Amino acid sequence: MKIIVCIKQVPEIAEVKIDPKTNTLIREGVPSIVNPFDEIAVEEAVRIKEKHGGEVTVITMGPPQARKALMRCLAMGADKGILLTDRAFAGSDTWATSFTLAQAIKKMEYDLILCGTRAIDGDTAQVGPELAENLGITPITYVNRVEIDEERKKVTVHRETEEGYEVIESRLPVLLTAIKGLNEPRIPALREIMLAKKKEIKEITRVDMGGDPQSYGLSGSFTEVVKIFTPKQREGGIIIQDEPVASAKKLTQLLLEEPIIKKLKGKVN
Numbered sequence: 001m002k003i004i005v006c007i008k009q010v011p012e013i014a015e016v017k018i019d020p021k022t023n024t025l026i027r028e029g030v031p032s033i034v035n036p037f038d039e040i041a042v043e044e045a046v047r048i049k050e051k052h053g054g055e056v057t058v059i060t061m062g063p064p065q066a067r068k069a070l071m072r073c074l075a076m077g078a079d080k081g082i083l084l085t086d087r088a089f090a091g092s093d094t095w096a097t098s099f100t101l102a103q104a105i106k107k108m109e110y111d112l113i114l115c116g117t118r119a120i121d122g123d124t125a126q127v128g129p130e131l132a133e134n135l136g137i138t139p140i141t142y143v144n145r146v147e148i149d150e151e152r153k154k155v156t157v158h159r160e161t162e163e164g165y166e167v168i169e170s171r172l173p174v175l176l177t178a179i180k181g182l183n184e185p186r187i188p189a190l191r192e193i194m195l196a197k198k199k200e201i202k203e204i205t206r207v208d209m210g211g212d213p214q215s216y217g218l219s220g221s222f223t224e225v226v227k228i229f230t231p232k233q234r235e236g237g238i239i240i241q242d243e244p245v246a247s248a249k250k251l252t253q254l255l256l257e258e259p260i261i262k263k264l265k266g267k268v269n
């Protein structure tokens, strides 16, 4: 089994702050981690390799510092890393991100691609399905169980839905997006961390990938971030704790004081 896992380096979300003047994320001094959903995807890939044999390649598009995130995945048991890094990739929206990943992956052999369901910073959950579209393979999202049938070249997955789960069988190759509950990612021991340093991480630039330069980065992006802001803190609600009749009276009084009700009353009268 040749498995590719797409991973993203993200800021430790609890510490993300927004610059109120520039409306951009303050990244300086914020520790970076492997997107937690991507760690689940890496863990699943390594478990499949341990059961069926094969090779796990982790790939990311990001700045040179994203090498650290790849190292973590190599320590978890992945075999090789690929870092797509170039100034030309800066400003990529989800489409340009998936296009860039696809350009690299098209040149590789694979039976299975694993992504996280969503990145905890960008949070669009678009890159996985867009990547599958770019590669012309089937995406199956919200996966919390994977069984591989190597002989039949098929995979059976459980896909979480609002009502329960669907059982889906698909031919390989396929792209799966992992959710919490698929597994519990391992924490690499010191020995694995040391061994990871000897594994290969290949750097690929825009020129290496070829294609139309306008398809990458900001110029290849269809969307634009117009504004980013911290939503206003909501005020706490009112809890009425009284006898039913008294509660109803208080509630009616409060509702009548609401501007929207006053406005509607004005219209009715």
Ligand SMILES: Cc1cc2nc3c(=O)[nH]c(=O)nc-3n(C[C@H](O)[C@H](O)[C@H](O)COP(=O)(O)OP(=O)(O)OC[C@H]3O[C@@H](n4cnc5c(N)ncnc54)[C@H](O)[C@@H]3O)c2cc1C
Binding pocket: 006, 007, 008, 035, 037, 038, 059, 060, 061, 062, 090, 091, 092, 093, 094, 095, 097, 101, 114, 115, 116, 117, 118, 119, 120, 121, 122, 123, 124, 125, 126, 127, 128, 221, 223, 224, 225
């Ligand atoms: C106009 C514009 C400019 C932007 N500029 C920047 C910028 O300069 N710097 C910046 O950091 N972000 C930038 N972004 C955000 C960036 O586009 C998204 O973070 C990125 O496209 C991934 O989307 P997401 O975070 O919503 O990932 P999701 O779609 O939520 O991620 C789902 C899964 O896709 C995979 N994945 C996502 N991103 C990557 C990746 N980079 N490499 C490998 N696998 C991945 C992972 O498996 C992940 O779990 C910009 C966005 C826009 C619209």
